[in-house]
Amino acid sequence: MPTPLPIPGFAPVYEDYARCVHCGLCLNACPTYRLWNLEADSPRGRIHQMFHVFQNEAATPERLHTPLSDSFVEHIDKCLDCRACETACPSGVEYWKLVEHARAHIARHYPRSWFGRAARDYFFRDFLSAPHHIEDAARLLRLYQRSGLQTIARSIGILKLLGLAERERLLPRIDEEFFFTSLGQTFPAVGPRRARVAFFIGCIANVTFSELNQATVRVLTANGCEVVVPREQVCCGALSAHAGYRDAARDLARENLAALPLDDFDAIITNAAGCGCTLKEYDHLFSTNEPEHAQARAFAAKTRDVTEFLAALGLSAKLNPLRHRVTYQDSCHLLHGQQIREAPRALLRAIPNLEFVELPYTEICCGSAGIYNVTQTETALELLAEKMRHIQSTGAQTVVTANPGCLLQLRAGVALHHTHQNVLHVVELLDRALASS
Numbered sequence: 001m002p003t004p005l006p007i008p009g010f011a012p013v014y015e016d017y018a019r020c021v022h023c024g025l026c027l028n029a030c031p032t033y034r035l036w037n038l039e040a041d042s043p044r045g046r047i048h049q050m051f052h053v054f055q056n057e058a059a060t061p062e063r064l065h066t067p068l069s070d071s072f073v074e075h076i077d078k079c080l081d082c083r084a085c086e087t088a089c090p091s092g093v094e095y096w097k098l099v100e101h102a103r104a105h106i107a108r109h110y111p112r113s114w115f116g117r118a119a120r121d122y123f124f125r126d127f128l129s130a131p132h133h134i135e136d137a138a139r140l141l142r143l144y145q146r147s148g149l150q151t152i153a154r155s156i157g158i159l160k161l162l163g164l165a166e167r168e169r170l171l172p173r174i175d176e177e178f179f180f181t182s183l184g185q186t187f188p189a190v191g192p193r194r195a196r197v198a199f200f201i202g203c204i205a206n207v208t209f210s211e212l213n214q215a216t217v218r219v220l221t222a223n224g225c226e227v228v229v230p231r232e233q234v235c236c237g238a239l240s241a242h243a244g245y246r247d248a249a250r251d252l253a254r255e256n257l258a259a260l261p262l263d264d265f266d267a268i269i270t271n272a273a274g275c276g277c278t279l280k281e282y283d284h285l286f287s288t289n290e291p292e293h294a295q296a297r298a299f300a301a302k303t304r305d306v307t308e309f310l311a312a313l314g315l316s317a318k319l320n321p322l323r324h325r326v327t328y329q330d331s332c333h334l335l336h337g338q339q340i341r342e343a344p345r346a347l348l349r350a351i352p353n354l355e356f357v358e359l360p361y362t363e364i365c366c367g368s369a370g371i372y373n374v375t376q377t378e379t380a381l382e383l384l385a386e387k388m389r390h391i392q393s394t395g396a397q398t399v400v401t402a403n404p405g406c407l408l409q410l411r412a413g414v415a416l417h418h419t420h421q422n423v424l425h426v427v428e429l430l431d432r433a434l435a436s437s
């Protein structure tokens with residue numbers, strides 16, 4: 001077998017692993033450790049295992065084809081990549097760099113089943129990079145959801161028989177109209193222009209969260225922003241990078257670097273914390289000697305989560321009172337990935353009459369974590385059940401969050417646990433306050 005090329009982009013060195021001093025202060029922050037109490041499923045335990053693989057890789061590069069153990073792959077697969085351990089760590093361990101490198105290593109060297117590999121290759125390489133694939137799949141799913149097939153499949157128990165019942169319940173509802181039709185459009189600011197921004201609209205969100213994207217445009221324009229939706233933008237590459245498909249993530253990053261001319265905009269805005277995190281870390285996909293590295297750094301410096309941007313700009317549009325009790329679930333990639341805690345809360349507090357209650361354990365992942373709820377459904381549902389118990393304890397009628405993946409997971413939680421809350425993005429609640437009288 002030929003020796004594969006090294007994993008492109010950032011590669012951890014000894015010091016990145018050695019920063020972990022094994023103090024254990026991250027253990028209670030880790031959702032999988034909290035569930036199972038197993039060292040091997042804790043941040044410290046995973047770092048230890050990854051370090052051994054790194055040592056093996058560094059000492060005997062010719063042994064790159066040595067099979068990785070099933071147990072190593074299982075513990076790394078079970079990690080949510082939620083980064084709560086980074087917030088908790090006093091030693092500054094950048095866990096995401098280690099786990100994404102380990103996953104890139106696994107993607108190259110671990111022999112998954114033929115079907116597992118083929119499905120992953122298709123999804124992370126081909127599906128996410130082609131909007132027409134996403135639209136075609138969404139049309140099929142919409143047909144399933146609207147034609148009565150879904151009701152029949154659920155009632156005759158075929159999904160249970162195929163072992164798909166739980167996964168099927170986590171499927172997003174497909175929109176009537178896709179936001180892809182807005183590519184290339186410019187939405188003028190209402191009143192004097194305060195900023196000109198590029199709206200990064202994501203990939204799957206365009207067929208499942210069109211209303212959120214429309215609300216984002218309305219809130220930004222109402223607050224004096226001219227919003228441009230650059231035509232040639234593609235998926236940010238977050239899902240591919242998290243799964244170890246770094247080549248695919250780099251290709252997508254290159255397309256986005258070319259699609260968004262930085263000098264034309266004051267900021268690149270995203271309403272998806274997961275995408276924003278990856279866009280802000282684009283430079284790590286490239287080595288420092290690659291020309292894209294500097295370009296990616298400039299791109300990252302202009303990227304803002306919509307809550308971060310609006311809180312810093314200041315709301316100029318009048319907000320009407322909303323009489324709701326609201327709680328907020330921190331999105332991991334906003335809180336732990338981007339260290340943004342205050343901005344969404346400040347925006348919620350700006351809505352008159354809104355009663356804001358903090359959610360216990362808001363910093364713990366809801367179980368969404370990219371495609372974790374598909375690949376590790378049982379664990380994702382356990383985490384969701386605990387999250388719904390905490391949400392119920394607040395008495396809130398509305399749960400707000402800042403990432404489409406979390407919205408999907410929490411909406412599934414409301415349906416599964418019959419808890420009846422509205423689940424909205426922060427900008428959707430702002431949009432309602434703009435519209436209400």
Ligand code: SF4
Pocket residue numbers: 019020021022023024025026027043044047085088089090091092093
């Ligand atoms: S808190 Fe940081 S240094 Fe301590 S065990 Fe966890 S990762 Fe290692």
Ligand code: SF4
Pocket residue numbers: 029030031032033041042043046078079080081082083084085086095
């Ligand atoms: S990223 Fe999340 S699940 Fe993974 S080790 Fe850190 S805290 Fe645990």
